[in-house]
Amino acid sequence: MKYVIWLLVIVLIILHQDNWNWDDDTLVFGFMPITLLYHAGISVAAGVTWFLAIQFAWPTDLDEETPATKSEEGAEA
Amino acid sequence: MTQFIIICCYLASLLGLGIFSSRLFRGTSKDYMLASHSIGPFLLLMSIFGTTMTAFALVGSTGEAFKEGVGVYGMLASSSGIIHSLCFFVLGVKVWSLGHKYGYTTQIQLFRDRLESDKIGVLLFPVLVGLVIPYLLIGVMASGTVISVVTKGAFPGIFEASAGAIPAWLGSLTVCGVVLIYVFFGGMRGTAWANTFQTIVFMILGVVTFYVIATELGKQDGFIDNLRVVSSKIPTDKLTRSHISKVKFFTYFFVPLSVGMFPHLFQHWLTAKSANSFKLAVVAHPLFIMIVWVPCVLVGVWATGMADLPGIDKLPSFLYKGGGSNKLLVFMVGKLTTPMLGGFLTAGILAAIMSSLDSQFLCIGTMFTEDIVVHYGGKDRFSDKQTIIIARLFIIAIVAITYFLSLFDNKTVFTLGVWCFSGFSSLFPLIFAALYWKRLTKAGAYACVIAAAGTWIYLFAQSDFAVNRSYTIDLTIGGEIYELMPVTGMILASTVAMIVVSLLTKPPSEATLAKFFPEKS
Numbered sequence: 001m002k003y004v005i006w007l008l009v010i011v012l013i014i015l016h017q018d019n020w021n022w023d024d025d026t027l028v029f030g031f032m033p034i035t036l037l038y039h040a041g042i043s044v045a046a047g048v049t050w051f052l053a054i055q056f057a058w059p060t061d062l063d064e065e066t067p068a069t070k071s072e073e074g075a076e077a
Numbered sequence: 078m079t080q081f082i083i084i085c086c087y088l089a090s091l092l093g094l095g096i097f098s099s100r101l102f103r104g105t106s107k108d109y110m111l112a113s114h115s116i117g118p119f120l121l122l123m124s125i126f127g128t129t130m131t132a133f134a135l136v137g138s139t140g141e142a143f144k145e146g147v148g149v150y151g152m153l154a155s156s157s158g159i160i161h162s163l164c165f166f167v168l169g170v171k172v173w174s175l176g177h178k179y180g181y182t183t184q185i186q187l188f189r190d191r192l193e194s195d196k197i198g199v200l201l202f203p204v205l206v207g208l209v210i211p212y213l214l215i216g217v218m219a220s221g222t223v224i225s226v227v228t229k230g231a232f233p234g235i236f237e238a239s240a241g242a243i244p245a246w247l248g249s250l251t252v253c254g255v256v257l258i259y260v261f262f263g264g265m266r267g268t269a270w271a272n273t274f275q276t277i278v279f280m281i282l283g284v285v286t287f288y289v290i291a292t293e294l295g296k297q298d299g300f301i302d303n304l305r306v307v308s309s310k311i312p313t314d315k316l317t318r319s320h321i322s323k324v325k326f327f328t329y330f331f332v333p334l335s336v337g338m339f340p341h342l343f344q345h346w347l348t349a350k351s352a353n354s355f356k357l358a359v360v361a362h363p364l365f366i367m368i369v370w371v372p373c374v375l376v377g378v379w380a381t382g383m384a385d386l387p388g389i390d391k392l393p394s395f396l397y398k399g400g401g402s403n404k405l406l407v408f409m410v411g412k413l414t415t416p417m418l419g420g421f422l423t424a425g426i427l428a429a430i431m432s433s434l435d436s437q438f439l440c441i442g443t444m445f446t447e448d449i450v451v452h453y454g455g456k457d458r459f460s461d462k463q464t465i466i467i468a469r470l471f472i473i474a475i476v477a478i479t480y481f482l483s484l485f486d487n488k489t490v491f492t493l494g495v496w497c498f499s500g501f502s503s504l505f506p507l508i509f510a511a512l513y514w515k516r517l518t519k520a521g522a523y524a525c526v527i528a529a530a531g532t533w534i535y536l537f538a539q540s541d542f543a544v545n546r547s548y549t550i551d552l553t554i555g556g557e558i559y560e561l562m563p564v565t566g567m568i569l570a571s572t573v574a575m576i577v578v579s580l581l582t583k584p585p586s587e588a589t590l591a592k593f594f595p596e597k598s
Binding site: 019053 | 148162163307308309313326359367375
């Protein structure tokens with residue numbers, strides 16, 4: 001799954017270079033420039049990709065809390 | 078005058094927030110600089126986002142869209158959504174883990190340890206501070222411009238030379254003063270809270286601004302109808318990227334790599350309570366960028382065609398000259414909204430500017446005390462109280478230099494930002510290799526920094542010190558000219574220098590490799 005996530009990131013980078021929209025002046029829904037809509041879509045796709053990344057590729061060898069936090073919680077307890 | 082009063086109230090509320098957060102201050106330099114590693118997911122997201130979205134994002138993006146069209150979003154916003162989160166994920170979490178384990182507060186502490194080199198700090202410190210100064214300059218310049226434009230005519234008897242507006246120098250000075258005070262009172266905790274508050278303010282007010290400007294320009298009954306009427310007047314060249322070269326657009330992708338080496342972001346990463354605190358920032362950052370940038374870019378391109386709308390005057394000529402496009406957003410807000418709303422919207426723009434300035438102020442103070450004063454003076458030489466005072470004095474000195482430079486500079490925020498970010502991007506290979514490449518050596522790191530700084534200075538001079546806004550490295554292959562952003566040359570030079578020199582020199586010791594690359598159990 002980790003490799004699928006990195007593949008998705010590479011696909012996003014490739015899709016970002018949208019040469020096919022270069023000279024397209026279409027206004028989608030009559031008001032949204034297609035270039036802007038496409039790249040807003042890239043932003044949403046990036047959010048989804050990073051959501052998958054934290055679900056399936058999050059590093060597992062990390063300490064979860066700082067010593068400072070632990071000691072504070074300990075003191076409170 | 079109404080705008081002026083609202084801005085004053087907003088600045089006063091920030092001071093109040095700083096003073097309130099100082100009541101939670103634990104009195105230690107660690108708490109002052111890293112908020113005792115207590116920042117959870119929401120505060121981390123808001124403070125990181127507020128820090129990365131500067132005047133560049135609001136004032137700069139609107140002004141650049143006005144000049145270049147909608148392609149600006151793809152050049153920096155959508156690419157940042159991919160690259161920024163990549164940096165948080167790949168670098169931020171790892172840096173937090175090492176900082177947590179070995180007690181780092183600054184980048185230089187990490188590099189000194191990883192590279193087994195004390196002197197790397199002497200080389201990196203001036204380079205990093207030197208790059209933070211233009212970044213600060215963006216905010217200082219923009220804040221003065223915003224206040225000056227919005228208060229035009231408010232004080233005709235006092236500021237005759239500036240047509241009754243508070244002069245830019247006074248506006249910048251006031252904003253610097255307010256940020257300094259709340260950073261001094263609240264330290265990193267105050268900064269994180271102020272950033273969160275200001276990020277909420279500028280995101281909400283940004284959306285309101287967009288709605289109001291569309292309504293005022295379109296003059297139709299429905300919001301969608303307004304959008305249609307206003308967008309129909311955008312000139313074709315601003316709807317496409319026909320005037321931007323494809324290779325230049327592609328090489329813009331290297332600019333957002335700068336977040337990997339921003340010293341103020343590094344410090345924010347270390348404030349996290351746990352590694353899991355990063356998750357929300359990694360996912361939401363691209364979406365937040367979209368929420369802020371899409372309206373700004375649309376307002377910028379609408380301005381290019383607004384003179385064709387019924388009942389709308391032609392834009393004044395100052396918006397077309399030099400750094401005049403920096404004034405576009407505030408001009409639109411002032412022209413198309415009521416004084417009351419204009420005041421709130423201006424406060425939102427100032428919020429975006431100040432939420433970056435505060436972190437930058439704090440980080441340069443931290444770097445000076447930790448990497449120079451405490452490192453060379455000895456840990457026991459200064460008390461925590463003295464360390465904090467030294468940090469504050471250094472911050473004042475750097476802010477004074479930046480403020481002085483802002484009085485003479487009239488570059489566009491966008492151009493200055495791109496040069497500044499390019500410098501940080503050229504150091505990206507260093508942090509990446511330090512964390513993931515065992516073979517990186519001390520000499521390789523020196524070569525990387527020298528190559529990055531050398532190419533940056535050379536290319537910056539070639540661009541007439543950013544006077545030539547559209548400067549590119551032109552590569553001719555088979556009779557075809559390919560325009561590359563200067564950052565491409567910088568990253569290439571620093572990466573090649575780092576790899577070649579590292580491979581030719583002695584690898585790091587086993588102890589260092591064991592410390593930074595432990596065997597996975």
